Amino acid sequence: MRIAIGGFLHESHSFAPVATGWKDFAEPGGWPAPQRPATLLDNLRATGVPAAGAIDAAERSGLRIAPLSWAFANPAGPVTAEAFERVAAWIVSDLTAAMAEGPLDGIYLDLHGAMVAEEFPDAEGELLRRLRAVAGPDMPITCSLDPHCNLTAAMVERADALSPFRTYPHVDMKQAGARALKLLVERIRRGKPFARAYRQVDFWLPITSQCTLVPPMSEVYAERERIATRHGVSELAFCFGFPYADFPGCGMAIAAYAADQAAADAAADEFLALLNRRERDFAGEILPADRAVAEAMKVNATRPVVMADTQDNPGGGGHGDTTGLLAELVRQGARHAVVGSINDAESAAACHRAGEGATVSLRLGGKSDGAPLEVTARVLRLSNGRFTCTGAMAGGNPADLGPSALIAIGGVRVIVTSRKMQAYDLALFRHIGVEPAQEKIVVVKSSVHFRADFQPIAERVLVVAAPGPVVADPATLPFRNLRPGLRLRPGANQSWG
Numbered sequence: 001m002r003i004a005i006g007g008f009l010h011e012s013h014s015f016a017p018v019a020t021g022w023k024d025f026a027e028p029g030g031w032p033a034p035q036r037p038a039t040l041l042d043n044l045r046a047t048g049v050p051a052a053g054a055i056d057a058a059e060r061s062g063l064r065i066a067p068l069s070w071a072f073a074n075p076a077g078p079v080t081a082e083a084f085e086r087v088a089a090w091i092v093s094d095l096t097a098a099m100a101e102g103p104l105d106g107i108y109l110d111l112h113g114a115m116v117a118e119e120f121p122d123a124e125g126e127l128l129r130r131l132r133a134v135a136g137p138d139m140p141i142t143c144s145l146d147p148h149c150n151l152t153a154a155m156v157e158r159a160d161a162l163s164p165f166r167t168y169p170h171v172d173m174k175q176a177g178a179r180a181l182k183l184l185v186e187r188i189r190r191g192k193p194f195a196r197a198y199r200q201v202d203f204w205l206p207i208t209s210q211c212t213l214v215p216p217m218s219e220v221y222a223e224r225e226r227i228a229t230r231h232g233v234s235e236l237a238f239c240f241g242f243p244y245a246d247f248p249g250c251g252m253a254i255a256a257y258a259a260d261q262a263a264a265d266a267a268a269d270e271f272l273a274l275l276n277r278r279e280r281d282f283a284g285e286i287l288p289a290d291r292a293v294a295e296a297m298k299v300n301a302t303r304p305v306v307m308a309d310t311q312d313n314p315g316g317g318g319h320g321d322t323t324g325l326l327a328e329l330v331r332q333g334a335r336h337a338v339v340g341s342i343n344d345a346e347s348a349a350a351c352h353r354a355g356e357g358a359t360v361s362l363r364l365g366g367k368s369d370g371a372p373l374e375v376t377a378r379v380l381r382l383s384n385g386r387f388t389c390t391g392a393m394a395g396g397n398p399a400d401l402g403p404s405a406l407i408a409i410g411g412v413r414v415i416v417t418s419r420k421m422q423a424y425d426l427a428l429f430r431h432i433g434v435e436p437a438q439e440k441i442v443v444v445k446s447s448v449h450f451r452a453d454f455q456p457i458a459e460r461v462l463v464v465a466a467p468g469p470v471v472a473d474p475a476t477l478p479f480r481n482l483r484p485g486l487r488l489r490p491g492a493n494q495s496w497g
Contacts, residue, residue, distance in 0.1 A: 003058060003184060004098050005040070006068025006091050007051050007110025008127060011148060013317020014116055014246040015477055016077035016469050017368045022086055024073040030389060030399035030421040030428075031072045034087075037094055040067040048394050050144040050165075051110035053174030054181040058108075061185065066098035070110060074420060075317045084117035092130050099135070106140035106184045107131065110177060113149020113164070114242035121247035121481075125154030132158050140187040144180040146170065147210075151239040152249035156198045160187045161257045162237050166221060168212045169424065169452035171392040183235060183257070194234060194257040197268035201252035201275050202495070203487040204243045204474055208310060208463055209284040211448045213455070216281040223274055231267040233258040238271065243474035244317055248483040280491040284463075286310065286472050289328040292464040296441050297334055303459035304439045310447040312468030313422060319343060319368035320420035320445050324466030326365070326412065327373050329443070335411035336440035340428050341404075343367075345418035351379045351405035360407075364416070369467065377407040377414075380433075385417055387431035391453035393424050399431075406432045424449035426457075 010020060025034055032047050044052050051070055058065050069090035073079070098104055109131075115123035124143075131141065145151070145164040155162060161183040165176045187194065212221055221238075228236040237255040254271055258264040287295065296305040309325045312318040320343035329337050342365045354360045358379050366372030385401030402418025415432055423444035429436045436442045437457040444450040447463075447470065455461060465472050475488035487495045 002064040007070040009112040010115040011075040012116035013244040016317035019077040034071040037067040050177030053177030057178035057181040068094040113145040128158035142184040144176040149239040151253035195261040197264035282490040289466040301459040306458040314420040315422035316470035321365040323373035339443040341415035343420035381406040389425040391425040
Protein backbone atom coordinates (compact mmCIF):
# COMPACT_ATOMS: atom_id res chain seq x y z
CA MET A 1 0.00 0.00 0.00
CA ARG A 2 1.41 3.40 -1.03
CA ILE A 3 0.16 6.62 0.52
CA ALA A 4 1.05 10.32 0.22
CA ILE A 5 1.74 12.47 3.29
CA GLY A 6 1.84 16.28 3.36
CA GLY A 7 0.52 19.26 5.30
CA PHE A 8 -0.41 22.95 5.31
CA LEU A 9 -1.24 24.53 8.68
CA HIS A 10 -2.37 27.97 9.78
CA GLU A 11 -4.87 29.39 12.26
CA SER A 12 -6.07 32.72 10.88
CA HIS A 13 -7.46 35.65 12.89
CA SER A 14 -9.60 37.77 10.56
CA PHE A 15 -9.13 40.87 12.72
CA ALA A 16 -5.45 40.52 13.64
CA PRO A 17 -3.34 43.54 12.64
CA VAL A 18 -0.58 41.59 10.86
CA ALA A 19 -1.21 39.38 7.80
CA THR A 20 0.56 36.04 7.35
CA GLY A 21 3.00 36.07 4.45
CA TRP A 22 5.49 33.68 2.97
CA LYS A 23 8.21 34.72 5.44
CA ASP A 24 6.01 33.55 8.31
CA PHE A 25 5.95 30.07 6.81
CA ALA A 26 9.67 30.19 6.02
CA GLU A 27 10.54 31.20 9.61
CA PRO A 28 7.84 29.70 11.86
CA GLY A 29 9.47 30.27 15.27
CA GLY A 30 8.90 27.28 17.53
CA TRP A 31 7.82 24.91 14.75
CA PRO A 32 9.57 23.05 11.93
CA ALA A 33 10.55 24.97 8.82
CA PRO A 34 8.86 24.16 5.48
CA GLN A 35 9.62 20.70 4.14
CA ARG A 36 9.74 19.49 0.54
CA PRO A 37 9.39 15.80 -0.40
CA ALA A 38 13.13 15.12 -0.14
CA THR A 39 13.31 16.30 3.50
CA LEU A 40 9.85 15.70 4.96
CA LEU A 41 10.37 12.24 6.45
CA ASP A 42 13.78 12.83 8.03
CA ASN A 43 12.99 16.29 9.37
CA LEU A 44 9.52 15.66 10.80
CA ARG A 45 10.00 12.20 12.38
CA ALA A 46 11.44 13.52 15.67
CA THR A 47 9.03 16.44 16.04
CA GLY A 48 5.68 16.65 17.82
CA VAL A 49 3.57 17.60 14.78
CA PRO A 50 0.64 15.42 13.66
CA ALA A 51 2.43 14.38 10.48
CA ALA A 52 5.13 12.78 12.64
CA GLY A 53 2.50 10.49 14.14
CA ALA A 54 1.21 9.59 10.69
CA ILE A 55 4.72 8.87 9.44
CA ASP A 56 5.43 6.61 12.41
CA ALA A 57 2.12 4.76 12.02
CA ALA A 58 2.69 4.27 8.30
CA GLU A 59 6.22 2.99 8.72
CA ARG A 60 5.21 0.63 11.53
CA SER A 61 2.53 -0.80 9.24
CA GLY A 62 4.96 -1.35 6.39
CA LEU A 63 3.31 1.21 4.12
CA ARG A 64 5.27 2.96 1.40
CA ILE A 65 5.24 6.74 1.75
CA ALA A 66 5.17 9.26 -1.08
CA PRO A 67 6.16 12.48 0.71
CA LEU A 68 4.58 15.79 -0.30
CA SER A 69 5.38 19.26 1.03
CA TRP A 70 4.53 20.47 4.53
CA ALA A 71 4.42 24.04 5.89
CA PHE A 72 3.33 25.79 9.10
CA ALA A 73 3.05 29.42 10.20
CA ASN A 74 2.17 30.78 13.61
CA PRO A 75 -1.36 32.16 13.99
CA ALA A 76 -1.83 35.73 12.78
CA GLY A 77 -3.94 37.57 10.23
CA PRO A 78 -5.26 35.94 7.03
CA VAL A 79 -2.75 34.23 4.76
CA THR A 80 -1.69 36.35 1.81
CA ALA A 81 -2.57 35.21 -1.68
CA GLU A 82 1.13 34.77 -2.46
CA ALA A 83 1.79 32.51 0.53
CA PHE A 84 -1.33 30.39 0.02
CA GLU A 85 -0.69 29.88 -3.69
CA ARG A 86 2.96 29.08 -3.11
CA VAL A 87 2.37 26.30 -0.59
CA ALA A 88 -0.77 24.98 -2.29
CA ALA A 89 1.11 24.79 -5.59
CA TRP A 90 3.89 22.82 -3.93
CA ILE A 91 1.47 20.23 -2.57
CA VAL A 92 -0.56 19.89 -5.77
CA SER A 93 2.55 19.54 -7.94
CA ASP A 94 4.05 17.04 -5.47
CA LEU A 95 0.88 14.96 -5.64
CA THR A 96 0.96 15.05 -9.44
CA ALA A 97 4.56 13.84 -9.40
CA ALA A 98 3.82 11.11 -6.85
CA MET A 99 0.95 9.79 -8.97
CA ALA A 100 3.18 9.81 -12.06
CA GLU A 101 5.75 7.68 -10.22
CA GLY A 102 3.29 4.87 -9.55
CA PRO A 103 -0.14 3.90 -8.18
CA LEU A 104 -1.23 5.78 -5.07
CA ASP A 105 -3.74 4.24 -2.66
CA GLY A 106 -4.54 7.24 -0.48
CA ILE A 107 -3.57 10.66 0.88
CA TYR A 108 -3.04 11.83 4.47
CA LEU A 109 -2.92 15.59 5.12
CA ASP A 110 -1.77 17.38 8.26
CA LEU A 111 -4.13 20.40 8.34
CA HIS A 112 -5.15 22.90 10.98
CA GLY A 113 -8.66 23.65 9.77
CA ALA A 114 -8.91 27.37 10.62
CA MET A 115 -6.88 28.86 7.79
CA VAL A 116 -8.39 31.91 6.11
CA ALA A 117 -6.62 33.00 2.93
CA GLU A 118 -7.18 36.42 1.42
CA GLU A 119 -9.03 34.94 -1.57
CA PHE A 120 -10.37 31.76 0.07
CA PRO A 121 -12.07 32.09 3.49
CA ASP A 122 -12.35 28.28 3.72
CA ALA A 123 -8.74 27.70 2.73
CA GLU A 124 -8.67 24.01 3.66
CA GLY A 125 -11.83 23.43 1.65
CA GLU A 126 -10.11 25.06 -1.33
CA LEU A 127 -6.93 23.01 -0.89
CA LEU A 128 -8.98 19.80 -0.76
CA ARG A 129 -10.85 20.89 -3.90
CA ARG A 130 -7.56 21.27 -5.77
CA LEU A 131 -6.25 17.92 -4.57
CA ARG A 132 -9.52 16.21 -5.52
CA ALA A 133 -9.22 17.73 -9.00
CA VAL A 134 -5.83 15.99 -9.39
CA ALA A 135 -6.46 12.76 -7.47
CA GLY A 136 -10.03 12.16 -8.64
CA PRO A 137 -13.27 11.61 -6.72
CA ASP A 138 -12.46 8.08 -5.58
CA MET A 139 -9.03 8.67 -4.01
CA PRO A 140 -9.24 8.10 -0.23
CA ILE A 141 -8.21 11.25 1.68
CA THR A 142 -8.07 11.67 5.46
CA CYS A 143 -6.82 14.59 7.51
CA SER A 144 -5.87 15.32 11.09
CA LEU A 145 -7.14 18.65 12.40
CA ASP A 146 -6.64 21.04 15.27
CA PRO A 147 -9.95 21.14 17.20
CA HIS A 148 -9.97 24.92 16.67
CA CYS A 149 -10.84 24.06 13.10
CA ASN A 150 -13.82 25.85 11.57
CA LEU A 151 -15.16 22.58 10.19
CA THR A 152 -17.08 23.33 6.98
CA ALA A 153 -19.44 21.32 4.83
CA ALA A 154 -16.93 21.57 1.97
CA MET A 155 -14.19 19.98 4.09
CA VAL A 156 -16.47 17.11 5.13
CA GLU A 157 -17.61 16.59 1.53
CA ARG A 158 -14.10 16.59 0.01
CA ALA A 159 -12.29 14.40 2.57
CA ASP A 160 -13.15 10.81 3.46
CA ALA A 161 -12.56 11.33 7.19
CA LEU A 162 -11.38 14.15 9.45
CA SER A 163 -9.91 13.52 12.90
CA PRO A 164 -9.20 16.41 15.32
CA PHE A 165 -6.99 16.28 18.40
CA ARG A 166 -8.84 15.29 21.58
CA THR A 167 -6.96 17.66 23.90
CA TYR A 168 -6.53 21.37 24.55
CA PRO A 169 -3.67 21.97 25.43
CA HIS A 170 -2.84 19.90 22.36
CA VAL A 171 -0.75 17.09 23.81
CA ASP A 172 -2.04 14.41 21.41
CA MET A 173 -1.04 15.87 18.05
CA LYS A 174 1.01 12.85 17.01
CA GLN A 175 -1.77 10.52 18.15
CA ALA A 176 -4.22 12.45 15.95
CA GLY A 177 -1.93 12.02 12.96
CA ALA A 178 -1.67 8.30 13.64
CA ARG A 179 -5.45 8.05 14.05
CA ALA A 180 -6.07 9.81 10.73
CA LEU A 181 -3.59 7.44 9.08
CA LYS A 182 -5.44 4.46 10.58
CA LEU A 183 -8.72 5.86 9.23
CA LEU A 184 -7.10 6.17 5.81
CA VAL A 185 -6.08 2.50 5.84
CA GLU A 186 -9.56 1.53 7.03
CA ARG A 187 -11.12 3.57 4.22
CA ILE A 188 -8.82 1.98 1.60
CA ARG A 189 -9.64 -1.52 2.79
CA ARG A 190 -13.38 -0.79 2.86
CA GLY A 191 -13.26 0.02 -0.82
CA LYS A 192 -15.99 2.63 -0.43
CA PRO A 193 -16.54 5.86 1.55
CA PHE A 194 -17.74 5.99 5.14
CA ALA A 195 -21.27 7.13 5.82
CA ARG A 196 -20.96 10.62 7.29
CA ALA A 197 -23.08 13.10 9.24
CA TYR A 198 -22.29 16.81 9.66
CA ARG A 199 -23.83 19.11 12.26
CA GLN A 200 -23.13 22.75 13.12
CA VAL A 201 -23.58 24.15 16.64
CA ASP A 202 -25.30 27.51 16.98
CA PHE A 203 -23.13 29.19 19.62
CA TRP A 204 -19.50 30.35 19.87
CA LEU A 205 -17.24 28.65 22.36
CA PRO A 206 -14.80 31.13 23.98
CA ILE A 207 -11.15 30.04 23.81
CA THR A 208 -10.73 30.14 27.58
CA SER A 209 -13.69 27.76 28.06
CA GLN A 210 -12.26 25.06 25.78
CA CYS A 211 -9.60 23.56 28.04
CA THR A 212 -10.00 19.76 28.19
CA LEU A 213 -8.18 19.53 31.53
CA VAL A 214 -11.11 20.97 33.50
CA PRO A 215 -14.93 20.93 33.41
CA PRO A 216 -17.08 21.44 31.49
CA MET A 217 -14.95 20.38 28.52
CA SER A 218 -13.32 17.44 30.31
CA GLU A 219 -16.80 16.07 31.01
CA VAL A 220 -17.98 16.73 27.45
CA TYR A 221 -15.03 14.78 26.04
CA ALA A 222 -15.67 11.85 28.35
CA GLU A 223 -19.24 11.72 27.08
CA ARG A 224 -18.05 12.10 23.47
CA GLU A 225 -16.07 8.89 23.90
CA ARG A 226 -19.09 7.05 25.32
CA ILE A 227 -21.32 8.24 22.46
CA ALA A 228 -18.78 7.17 19.83
CA THR A 229 -18.47 3.73 21.42
CA ARG A 230 -22.20 3.28 21.86
CA HIS A 231 -22.93 3.91 18.18
CA GLY A 232 -19.85 2.11 16.86
CA VAL A 233 -18.63 5.00 14.73
CA SER A 234 -15.14 5.04 13.24
CA GLU A 235 -14.69 8.70 14.20
CA LEU A 236 -16.77 11.31 16.02
CA ALA A 237 -14.98 14.54 15.14
CA PHE A 238 -15.62 17.54 17.37
CA CYS A 239 -14.22 20.95 16.41
CA PHE A 240 -14.53 23.96 18.71
CA GLY A 241 -14.29 26.47 15.88
CA PHE A 242 -11.96 29.45 15.94
CA PRO A 243 -14.00 32.44 17.16
CA TYR A 244 -11.76 35.06 15.55
CA ALA A 245 -12.44 34.14 11.93
CA ASP A 246 -15.21 35.81 9.96
CA PHE A 247 -16.93 33.78 7.24
CA PRO A 248 -20.18 31.78 7.13
CA GLY A 249 -18.53 28.44 7.92
CA CYS A 250 -17.20 29.54 11.32
CA GLY A 251 -18.16 27.91 14.57
CA MET A 252 -18.40 24.62 16.43
CA ALA A 253 -19.23 21.56 14.35
CA ILE A 254 -19.40 17.77 14.45
CA ALA A 255 -18.67 15.14 11.83
CA ALA A 256 -19.45 11.46 12.43
CA TYR A 257 -18.09 8.64 10.25
CA ALA A 258 -19.56 5.13 10.38
CA ALA A 259 -20.29 1.99 8.39
CA ASP A 260 -23.93 3.04 7.90
CA GLN A 261 -25.82 6.32 7.80
CA ALA A 262 -28.08 5.56 10.75
CA ALA A 263 -25.11 5.16 13.12
CA ALA A 264 -23.42 8.34 11.88
CA ASP A 265 -26.63 10.38 12.25
CA ALA A 266 -27.41 8.98 15.70
CA ALA A 267 -23.93 9.74 17.08
CA ALA A 268 -23.88 13.26 15.62
CA ASP A 269 -27.39 14.06 16.89
CA GLU A 270 -26.74 12.76 20.40
CA PHE A 271 -23.49 14.71 20.74
CA LEU A 272 -25.12 17.87 19.37
CA ALA A 273 -27.90 17.54 21.97
CA LEU A 274 -25.25 17.22 24.71
CA LEU A 275 -23.50 20.41 23.63
CA ASN A 276 -26.77 22.29 23.52
CA ARG A 277 -27.65 21.13 27.05
CA ARG A 278 -24.26 22.29 28.37
CA GLU A 279 -24.27 25.65 26.57
CA ARG A 280 -24.49 27.90 29.62
CA ASP A 281 -21.73 25.94 31.35
CA PHE A 282 -19.22 27.30 28.82
CA ALA A 283 -19.55 30.94 29.91
CA GLY A 284 -16.19 31.95 31.42
CA GLU A 285 -14.67 34.77 33.46
CA ILE A 286 -11.26 36.44 33.35
CA LEU A 287 -9.61 39.15 35.46
CA PRO A 288 -8.62 42.65 34.35
CA ALA A 289 -4.88 43.27 34.51
CA ASP A 290 -4.84 45.55 37.57
CA ARG A 291 -6.87 43.15 39.68
CA ALA A 292 -4.92 40.10 38.46
CA VAL A 293 -1.54 41.63 39.37
CA ALA A 294 -2.81 42.63 42.80
CA GLU A 295 -4.11 39.09 43.36
CA ALA A 296 -0.82 37.53 42.24
CA MET A 297 1.25 39.75 44.51
CA LYS A 298 -0.82 38.70 47.54
CA VAL A 299 -0.08 35.00 47.10
CA ASN A 300 2.54 33.73 49.53
CA ALA A 301 3.70 30.34 48.31
CA THR A 302 6.77 28.44 47.22
CA ARG A 303 5.31 27.88 43.77
CA PRO A 304 4.61 30.62 41.21
CA VAL A 305 1.40 32.28 40.20
CA VAL A 306 1.10 31.79 36.44
CA MET A 307 -0.69 34.61 34.64
CA ALA A 308 -2.02 34.02 31.12
CA ASP A 309 -1.97 37.16 28.96
CA THR A 310 -4.73 35.60 26.88
CA GLN A 311 -5.66 38.50 24.60
CA ASP A 312 -2.15 38.74 23.10
CA ASN A 313 -1.82 34.99 22.60
CA PRO A 314 0.46 34.33 19.59
CA GLY A 315 -1.33 31.02 19.24
CA GLY A 316 -4.59 32.82 18.51
CA GLY A 317 -3.38 35.55 16.18
CA GLY A 318 -1.78 37.97 18.61
CA HIS A 319 1.59 39.48 17.70
CA GLY A 320 3.04 38.68 21.12
CA ASP A 321 4.14 42.28 21.70
CA THR A 322 1.49 44.12 23.69
CA THR A 323 2.68 45.53 27.00
CA GLY A 324 -0.48 46.14 29.04
CA LEU A 325 0.14 43.39 31.60
CA LEU A 326 3.86 44.14 31.77
CA ALA A 327 3.12 47.81 32.42
CA GLU A 328 0.77 46.85 35.25
CA LEU A 329 3.43 44.63 36.87
CA VAL A 330 5.91 47.51 36.75
CA ARG A 331 3.33 50.03 38.01
CA GLN A 332 2.44 47.89 41.03
CA GLY A 333 6.10 47.18 41.83
CA ALA A 334 6.01 43.42 41.32
CA ARG A 335 9.14 41.51 42.34
CA HIS A 336 10.48 38.14 41.26
CA ALA A 337 8.29 38.26 38.15
CA VAL A 338 9.21 37.16 34.63
CA VAL A 339 7.38 37.73 31.36
CA GLY A 340 7.66 35.30 28.45
CA SER A 341 7.86 36.92 26.04
CA ILE A 342 7.76 40.23 24.16
CA ASN A 343 8.20 39.89 20.40
CA ASP A 344 10.30 42.92 19.41
CA ALA A 345 13.21 42.45 17.02
CA GLU A 346 14.29 46.11 17.32
CA SER A 347 14.61 45.96 21.09
CA ALA A 348 16.34 42.57 20.94
CA ALA A 349 18.87 44.00 18.48
CA ALA A 350 19.47 47.00 20.76
CA CYS A 351 20.20 44.67 23.66
CA HIS A 352 22.67 42.68 21.57
CA ARG A 353 24.44 45.86 20.50
CA ALA A 354 24.70 47.01 24.12
CA GLY A 355 25.85 43.64 25.51
CA GLU A 356 25.24 41.79 28.77
CA GLY A 357 25.39 44.03 31.83
CA ALA A 358 24.55 47.20 29.90
CA THR A 359 21.70 49.57 30.66
CA VAL A 360 19.47 50.39 27.69
CA SER A 361 16.54 52.67 26.97
CA LEU A 362 13.88 50.89 24.93
CA ARG A 363 10.50 51.51 23.36
CA LEU A 364 9.55 47.95 24.17
CA GLY A 365 6.91 46.05 22.22
CA GLY A 366 3.82 47.76 20.87
CA LYS A 367 4.77 47.31 17.23
CA SER A 368 1.36 45.81 16.41
CA ASP A 369 -0.83 48.25 18.34
CA GLY A 370 1.28 51.41 18.45
CA ALA A 371 1.53 51.32 22.24
CA PRO A 372 5.16 50.54 23.19
CA LEU A 373 6.35 50.77 26.79
CA GLU A 374 9.23 53.17 27.31
CA VAL A 375 11.62 51.59 29.80
CA THR A 376 15.15 51.72 31.11
CA ALA A 377 16.35 48.16 31.48
CA ARG A 378 19.46 46.17 32.32
CA VAL A 379 20.54 43.44 29.89
CA LEU A 380 20.98 40.27 31.92
CA ARG A 381 21.59 37.64 29.25
CA LEU A 382 21.71 37.27 25.48
CA SER A 383 20.69 34.31 23.34
CA ASN A 384 20.45 33.32 19.69
CA GLY A 385 16.88 32.18 20.41
CA ARG A 386 17.48 28.59 19.37
CA PHE A 387 16.38 25.68 21.52
CA THR A 388 14.41 22.45 21.42
CA CYS A 389 11.01 22.27 23.08
CA THR A 390 10.73 19.72 25.88
CA GLY A 391 7.11 19.79 27.02
CA ALA A 392 4.15 17.47 26.56
CA MET A 393 2.72 19.49 23.70
CA ALA A 394 5.73 20.36 21.54
CA GLY A 395 8.55 18.14 22.78
CA GLY A 396 11.15 17.68 20.06
CA ASN A 397 10.08 20.72 18.03
CA PRO A 398 12.94 23.07 17.11
CA ALA A 399 12.51 26.73 18.09
CA ASP A 400 14.30 29.63 16.44
CA LEU A 401 13.18 32.97 17.83
CA GLY A 402 16.12 34.94 16.48
CA PRO A 403 18.34 37.20 18.61
CA SER A 404 16.82 37.29 22.08
CA ALA A 405 17.56 38.89 25.43
CA LEU A 406 16.59 38.68 29.09
CA ILE A 407 16.21 42.15 30.56
CA ALA A 408 15.31 43.52 34.00
CA ILE A 409 12.92 46.41 34.54
CA GLY A 410 13.05 46.88 38.30
CA GLY A 411 11.84 43.63 39.81
CA VAL A 412 10.35 42.36 36.56
CA ARG A 413 12.39 40.40 34.02
CA VAL A 414 11.31 40.13 30.40
CA ILE A 415 12.34 37.76 27.63
CA VAL A 416 12.59 39.80 24.42
CA THR A 417 12.61 37.85 21.14
CA SER A 418 12.86 38.63 17.44
CA ARG A 419 10.02 36.28 16.48
CA LYS A 420 6.83 35.41 18.25
CA MET A 421 6.10 32.15 20.01
CA GLN A 422 3.24 31.14 22.26
CA ALA A 423 4.57 30.32 25.72
CA TYR A 424 3.50 26.68 25.78
CA ASP A 425 6.88 25.25 26.78
CA LEU A 426 9.12 25.74 29.82
CA ALA A 427 12.12 25.63 27.48
CA LEU A 428 11.27 29.18 26.36
CA PHE A 429 12.35 30.35 29.83
CA ARG A 430 15.02 27.78 30.62
CA HIS A 431 17.01 28.36 27.43
CA ILE A 432 17.84 31.85 28.64
CA GLY A 433 18.64 30.94 32.24
CA VAL A 434 15.25 31.33 33.95
CA GLU A 435 13.75 28.48 35.99
CA PRO A 436 10.01 29.25 36.07
CA ALA A 437 9.32 27.00 39.07
CA GLN A 438 11.50 29.27 41.23
CA GLU A 439 9.71 32.52 40.33
CA LYS A 440 6.93 34.24 42.26
CA ILE A 441 5.03 35.40 39.16
CA VAL A 442 5.31 33.93 35.65
CA VAL A 443 3.51 35.69 32.79
CA VAL A 444 2.86 33.71 29.61
CA LYS A 445 1.52 34.91 26.29
CA SER A 446 -1.01 32.09 25.92
CA SER A 447 -4.66 31.23 26.52
CA VAL A 448 -4.74 27.50 27.31
CA HIS A 449 -1.75 25.68 25.78
CA PHE A 450 0.53 26.86 28.59
CA ARG A 451 -1.36 24.64 31.04
CA ALA A 452 0.26 21.47 29.73
CA ASP A 453 3.73 22.53 30.93
CA PHE A 454 3.06 25.33 33.43
CA GLN A 455 0.01 24.22 35.41
CA PRO A 456 1.97 21.41 37.15
CA ILE A 457 4.42 23.99 38.62
CA ALA A 458 1.80 26.64 39.48
CA GLU A 459 0.33 27.53 42.85
CA ARG A 460 -2.46 29.38 41.03
CA VAL A 461 -3.36 30.14 37.42
CA LEU A 462 -4.93 33.50 36.59
CA VAL A 463 -6.36 34.24 33.14
CA VAL A 464 -5.90 37.96 32.47
CA ALA A 465 -7.52 40.45 30.10
CA ALA A 466 -4.95 43.00 28.93
CA PRO A 467 -5.01 44.71 25.51
CA GLY A 468 -4.62 42.40 22.51
CA PRO A 469 -6.52 41.13 19.46
CA VAL A 470 -7.42 37.66 20.83
CA VAL A 471 -10.30 39.10 22.78
CA ALA A 472 -11.75 36.98 25.57
CA ASP A 473 -15.25 37.92 24.43
CA PRO A 474 -15.42 37.42 20.63
CA ALA A 475 -18.86 39.06 20.57
CA THR A 476 -17.09 42.42 20.74
CA LEU A 477 -15.44 41.93 17.32
CA PRO A 478 -16.88 43.62 14.20
CA PHE A 479 -18.07 40.50 12.39
CA ARG A 480 -19.63 40.95 8.96
CA ASN A 481 -19.85 37.50 7.39
CA LEU A 482 -21.04 34.94 9.93
CA ARG A 483 -24.02 32.72 9.27
CA PRO A 484 -27.35 34.04 10.60
CA GLY A 485 -28.46 32.56 13.91
CA LEU A 486 -24.99 32.02 15.41
CA ARG A 487 -24.93 33.14 19.05
CA LEU A 488 -21.67 34.91 19.88
CA ARG A 489 -21.79 34.07 23.59
CA PRO A 490 -22.88 30.84 25.28
CA GLY A 491 -26.41 31.33 26.58
CA ALA A 492 -26.88 34.64 24.79
CA ASN A 493 -30.44 35.65 23.91
CA GLN A 494 -29.39 37.33 20.67
CA SER A 495 -27.66 35.89 17.63
CA TRP A 496 -25.60 37.38 14.85
CA GLY A 497 -27.46 38.58 11.75
